[in-house]
Amino acid sequence: MxxxxxxxxxxxxxxxxxxxxxxxxxxxxxxxxxxxxxxxxxxxxxxxxxxxxxxxxxxxxxxxxxxxxxxxxxxxxxxxxxxxxxxxxxxxxxxxxxxxxxxxxxxxxxxxxxxxIQGLTAWHLLRSVARIRPGESVVVHAAAGGTGSLAVQLAREFGAGRVIATASSEDKRAFALELGADVAIDGEARGYRERVLAANGRRPVDIVLDAIGGPVLDAALDTLGYLGRLVTYGASARQPASAIAPSRLAVDSLTVAGFWLTPLLLREGxxxxxxxxxxxxxxxxxxxxxxxxxxxxxxxxxxxxxxxxxxxxxxxxxxxxx
Missing domain, CATH: 3.90.180.10 (Medium-chain alcohol dehydrogenases, catalytic domain)
Structure with a gap:
């Protein structure tokens, strides 16, 4: 063959x-x-x-x-x-x-x-790791990508109250809106916190799904509200994030978690x-x-x-x- x-x-x-x-x-x-x-x-x-x-x-x-x-x-x-x-x-x-x-x-x-691969990743990010609840706000980084585009749609399907997409160009942000995001913004680290909070009515967000890492991850952590969850599943920025002090997490009872689909498939099929x-x-x-x-x-x-x-x-x- x-x-x-x-x-x-x-x-x-x-x-x-x-x-x-x-x-x-x-x-x-x-x-x-x-x-x-x-x-x-x-x-x-x-x-x-x-x-x-x-x-x-x-x-x-x-x-x-x-x-x-x-x-x-x-x-x-x-x-x-x-x-x-x-x-x-x-x-x-x-x-x-x-x-x-x-x-x-x-x-x-x-x-x-x-x-x-991409769909199962998005499903587990929201269901297994972030444990999304109805009405919660969800920020999806790289929302026009394979996993991000499905995460935007699944967040809406799973009852998110507000879906905020980030993407690097106007075309990609327009595409994220077509998929069901409530708002789409620039995902650049500079000014990130202000843009995300403005997109969420000046309120902190509940969930951030991050595949970028580096300074963007650091900025995203500052947008989370009480019991907020940030799930990292990639590092396309190829830059290190700063060390996360336990006290920074404890103040608002925040969770930072990681996810990679391949080990799960090897364990469970x-x-x-x-x-x-x-x-x-x-x-x-x-x-x-x-x-x-x-x-x-x-x-x-x-x-x-x-x-x-x-x-x-x-x-x-x-x-x-x-």
């Missing part, structure tokens, strides 16, 4: 198309005929050889096939969405049954792939109620996953280059049949 693989670690240039042996399912696994595979920054980390001992680390000797998520069909005809540690960039791959969930026919492959809920919301058009470019499988290198260059918006997918 056809697959994209890498024989050495490096950038997108190490990806090459090859004929590889058919995958064989073991106990508790099934072979999936791939309709489309999702493209993630985690795939880029895999082929770069980053975090050799972490969850993104591919297993086994080189060459390896990257790809962590697929939509496709099983031999008995089920259309499924599945999470894999590697092997998604291929015409067929093996997925553990606990990592599969049924996909409604009315949900496109791109929409389904968008809710697996991808299948289950949260992913089923996300797919159902998508099928009923209450959730609008952001779908970007579609590439033939053989153009995986180009997809990675476009992702690294920030030339795309939304979920990128690879289609073996193209």
């Amino acid at each position: 056809r697959a994209m693989q890498f024989e050495r670690f490096g950038g997108p240039e190490v990806l090459t198309e090859a004929a590889v042996p058919e995958p064989v399912a073991g106990p508790g696994e099934t072979v999936v005929e791939v309709e489309a595979a999702g493209v993630n920054f985690g795939d880029i980390k895999q082929i770069a050889g980053e975090q050799p001992d972490g969850p993104y680390a591919p297993k086994g000797p080189l060459p390896r096939i990257p790809g962590m998520e697929v939509v496709g069909r099983t031999a008995d005809g089920r259309r499924v969405l599945g999470h894999v540690l590697q092997g998604g960039y291929a015409e067929r791959t093996v997925v553990a049954e606990r990592d599969l969930v049924a996909v409604p026919e009315c949900v496109s492959a791109g929409e389904a792939l968008a809710v697996l 991808a299948g289950g109620a949260p992913l089923e809920e996300l797919l159902d919301l998508t099928a009923r058009r209450r959730l609008r996953p952001l779908v970007g470019g579609e590439y033939p499988l053989g153009q995986a290198r180009q997809a990675h280059e476009d992702l690294l260059a920030r030339r795309t918006k939304g979920k990128l997918i690879l289609v073996p049949q193209n």
